[in-house]
Amino acid sequence: MAFSAVGIIFSSLNDGTLSRLTNDRTVAAIPFACRYRLVDFCLSNLVNANISNIHIVANYNYRSLIEHIGSGKDWDLARRTGGIKVISPFQTATSSSLKVFSRHMEALKSMRDYIDEFKEDYVVLMDSDHVLNIDITDVIAEHEKSGASVTMVTHPISKEYTSKVPRMMISADDGRIKDISMSKTYTQSNPEMSLNIFVMSTSYLQIMLDQAEAKSLNSLTGYFAMHFDRSNYRTYKYEGYVASVSSFLDYYRCSMELVNNKEARASLLWKKEFPIFTRVHNSAPVSHTSTAKIENSMLADECVIEGTVINSVLFRGVHVGKGAVVKDSVLFHGTYVADNAELNCMVTDKDVMISDGVKLSGNPNMPFYVQKNRKV
Amino acid sequence: MYCKKECIAMLLAGGQGSRLYDLTKQTAKPAVSFGGKYKIIDFPLSNCINSGIDTVGVLTQYQPLALNEYIGNGEPWDLDRTRGGLSVLPPYQGNKNSDWYKGTANAIYQNINFIKQFNPDYVLILSGDHIYKMDYSKMLETHKETGAVCTVATITVPIEEASRFGICNTNEDGRIYEFEEKPKVPKNNQASMGIYIFNTDTLIEYLETDEADEKSSNDFGKNIIPNLLNNGEKLYSYRFSGYWKDVGTISSLWESNMDLIGDNPVLNLADDDFKIFSRNFARAPQYHGEKSRVINSLISEGCQIYGTVENSVISGGVIIEDGAVVKDSVIMDDVIIKSGAKVYMSIIDSDSIIGEGAIVGKENADKSNITVIAKYSEIEKNSVIVK
Numbered sequence: 150m151a152f153s154a155v156g157i158i159f160s161s162l163n164d165g166t167l168s169r170l171t172n173d174r175t176v177a178a179i180p181f182a183c184r185y186r187l188v189d190f191c192l193s194n195l196v197n198a199n200i201s202n203i204h205i206v207a208n209y210n211y212r213s214l215i216e217h218i219g220s221g222k223d224w225d226l227a228r229r230t231g232g233i234k235v236i237s238p239f240q241t242a243t244s245s246s247l248k249v250f251s252r253h254m255e256a257l258k259s260m261r262d263y264i265d266e267f268k269e270d271y272v273v274l275m276d277s278d279h280v281l282n283i284d285i286t287d288v289i290a291e292h293e294k295s296g297a298s299v300t301m302v303t304h305p306i307s308k309e310y311t312s313k314v315p316r317m318m319i320s321a322d323d324g325r326i327k328d329i330s331m332s333k334t335y336t337q338s339n340p341e342m343s344l345n346i347f348v349m350s351t352s353y354l355q356i357m358l359d360q361a362e363a364k365s366l367n368s369l370t371g372y373f374a375m376h377f378d379r380s381n382y383r384t385y386k387y388e389g390y391v392a393s394v395s396s397f398l399d400y401y402r403c404s405m406e407l408v409n410n411k412e413a414r415a416s417l418l419w420k421k422e423f424p425i426f427t428r429v430h431n432s433a434p435v436s437h438t439s440t441a442k443i444e445n446s447m448l449a450d451e452c453v454i455e456g457t458v459i460n461s462v463l464f465r466g467v468h469v470g471k472g473a474v475v476k477d478s479v480l481f482h483g484t485y486v487a488d489n490a491e492l493n494c495m496v497t498d499k500d501v502m503i504s505d506g507v508k509l510s511g512n513p514n515m516p517f518y519v520q521k522n523r524k525v
Numbered sequence: 526m527y528c529k530k531e532c533i534a535m536l537l538a539g540g541q542g543s544r545l546y547d548l549t550k551q552t553a554k555p556a557v558s559f560g561g562k563y564k565i566i567d568f569p570l571s572n573c574i575n576s577g578i579d580t581v582g583v584l585t586q587y588q589p590l591a592l593n594e595y596i597g598n599g600e601p602w603d604l605d606r607t608r609g610g611l612s613v614l615p616p617y618q619g620n621k622n623s624d625w626y627k628g629t630a631n632a633i634y635q636n637i638n639f640i641k642q643f644n645p646d647y648v649l650i651l652s653g654d655h656i657y658k659m660d661y662s663k664m665l666e667t668h669k670e671t672g673a674v675c676t677v678a679t680i681t682v683p684i685e686e687a688s689r690f691g692i693c694n695t696n697e698d699g700r701i702y703e704f705e706e707k708p709k710v711p712k713n714n715q716a717s718m719g720i721y722i723f724n725t726d727t728l729i730e731y732l733e734t735d736e737a738d739e740k741s742s743n744d745f746g747k748n749i750i751p752n753l754l755n756n757g758e759k760l761y762s763y764r765f766s767g768y769w770k771d772v773g774t775i776s777s778l779w780e781s782n783m784d785l786i787g788d789n790p791v792l793n794l795a796d797d798d799f800k801i802f803s804r805n806f807a808r809a810p811q812y813h814g815e816k817s818r819v820i821n822s823l824i825s826e827g828c829q830i831y832g833t834v835e836n837s838v839i840s841g842g843v844i845i846e847d848g849a850v851v852k853d854s855v856i857m858d859d860v861i862i863k864s865g866a867k868v869y870m871s872i873i874d875s876d877s878i879i880g881e882g883a884i885v886g887k888e889n890a891d892k893s894n895i896t897v898i899a900k901y902s903e904i905e906k907n908s909v910i911v912k
Contacts, residue, residue: 183810418809429805433794434561434825441820447810450826451795
């Protein structure tokens with residue numbers, strides 16, 4: 150492996166459509182898959198490719214993200230050289246208008262100083278709302294081999310797919326990008342969805358930013374759409390499991406998919422050579438008591454199970470009391486389900502308390518959400 | 526650079542733990558797995574940081590590879606400090622002489638220079654083979670109040686077992702007038718926990734005298750403590766009450782693991798006020814299949830459970846396949862128990878594979894008959910292994 154690359158992760162450019170989950174946090178900090186946050190997958194993908202100079206662009210609500218990342222040591226990113234940097238919006242003493250970037254290109258323009266310092270050959274751009282476990286080394290190797298200006302990771306999507314936000318839909322001929330359009334649904338002409346993982350050389354990024362500056366372009370996808378026909382843009386097709394989280398319902402469905410689909414779990418979480426790293430918390434193992442019953446579920450540490458758990462995802466430190474039944478639900482860390490309570494198709498946020506005997510139920514198309522710190 | 530500390534800890538972690546047989550063949554006893562995601566040494570190290578002691582010398586000797594790798598720079602216990610922190614202290618070659626650590630006292634003696642660089646008022650001596658949660662700062666307070674030159678932590682043990690321990694005979698105020706190492710007829714049941722706080726000057730003085738004595742076996746219990754008493758020094762006992770277990774034998778290690786499970790465990794590890802820290806690896810969440818049945822057990826990260834688990838402690842990354850049964854057992858990291866295999870009353874060390882339909886251990890066997898499977902074992906399918 151001879152390449153050197155730097156990673157840029159966009160933490161939140163679609164906070165709006167994930168409203169409930171992003172009340173208290175940015176997209177990248179949304180808890181997912183039992184013990185992770187969305188950003189863990191981006192970071193792990195980069196770290197597993199030996200990329201150790203990583204920038205995370207933050208704009209709104211990034212406190213929980215910063216707390217999660219800390220010094221970066223959980224991803225081996227607490228480094229003297231490189232490591233992890235959070236690029237936050239800033240306000241100067243003389244200007245009261247806070248510069249918040251809402252688009253990729255604006256964010257990249259704002260960090261131009263950093264980009265000009267990059268000594269690495271390549272830049273990998275990533276969004277945090279596509280969750281996958283991909284070998285970035287191979288993407289860069291393909292990029293090098295093909296001589297493309299930009300390589301975009303794509304995923305074939307089904308006809309049933311709909312997103313809450315427009316996604317970049319692509320068609321390619323033998324890997325060469327033929328068409329790009331923005332759509333929320335599958336289109337026959339452009340059957341691949343961009344996973345917004347873009348690989349390009351540092352110099353190409355600089356040229357792109359120069360042109361964007363000159364022409365006042367503020368959209369990265371817009372830039373790609375304007376240039377694909379005369380540039381060598383290529384796709385890298387990723388066939389493994391992808392969770393694309395554009396809405397609350399997407400979030401719930403992807404969580405359930407991980408519980409119900411063995412291939413999804415194997416592709417995302419159980420690749421031995423590509424572990425997913427996350428902030429670790431010295432928590433005790435899960436305690437299953439004499440009355441515990443658990444079926445087809447995922448659990449993080451420090452849960453105490455006295456009741457019944459079926460088809461569910463339980464984050465760290467969830468307590469399920471005696472006689473309680475949790476089914477088809479996602480319970481964030483610290484959720485306390487008291488004795489004899491019943492939850493069905495629920496998403497409970499951090500530190501929710503469900504009292505004795507309370508029965509709550511959503512349905513698979515409309516899961517019921519309980520806000521952080523609420524007592525029901 | 527001058528760096529003064531009030532109290533530093535010296536943790537004796539060189540013990541072989543020969544009564545743990547296969548479990549310590551390749552691993553020092555303090556690095557033996559415990560409670561799903563811990564190692565024995567997590568307890569004294571966590572106790573240190575929970576007691577405000579941020580400088581710890583860990584003395585290693587026997588099979589230090591796994592232990593050294595595990596403790597690393599001390600980061601999991603917040604002991605990666607610029608001033609102080611954790612230092613691993615192996616035996617070394619000196620200008621005039623070089624030697625293995627001959628005994629507990631000699632091990633500390635060889636590291637007097639390490640102690641001196643922090644100019645501590647007190648030195649806490651610990652051993653790495655007990656499971657307990659203890660706030661050493663309370664012991665230090667008592668040490669200061671009594672004006673002792675040395676305080677020995679003691680715990681009440683059943684009188685019939687007292688002859689296995691060092692027994693402290695004390696006056697009413699706790700002053701020790703006699704210390705008997707493994708007495709045939711114990712006079713009381715206050716056993717030394719192998720935890721001492723010394724005034725630094727006294728410690729150094731007695732270590733040097735002891736070193737000069739060629740007949741000495743250079744041991745705290747056998748030499749240093751009796752010498753202090755013979756010279757009429759002020760020694761006090763500090764009575765500790767709480768969970769404490771010497772996990773030096775297979776049955777006590779098994780028993781201590783069993784103390785963690787149940788509806789009201791004897792030792793609660795999920796206690797936020799006094800956490801036991803350990804080196805955490807970001808393993809995937811545990812997954813339970815549709816037919817899994819788990820009761821009265823501790824299950825760690827990275828496990829995949831498709832079979833039945835009862836009254837057991839399961840470490841990280843263990844796979845228990847369909848139709849497999851694990852009962853009354855301790856399963857260490859990354860073990861695979863193939864479908865239909867049965868494991869009863871056993872301790873299975875890490876990275877072992879129990880073949881399809883194999884039977885390990887005997888159901889409802891006595892705890893003195895625990896079956897132990899060594900690291901990296903492969904048990905053939907349909908075979909039967911019983912101690």
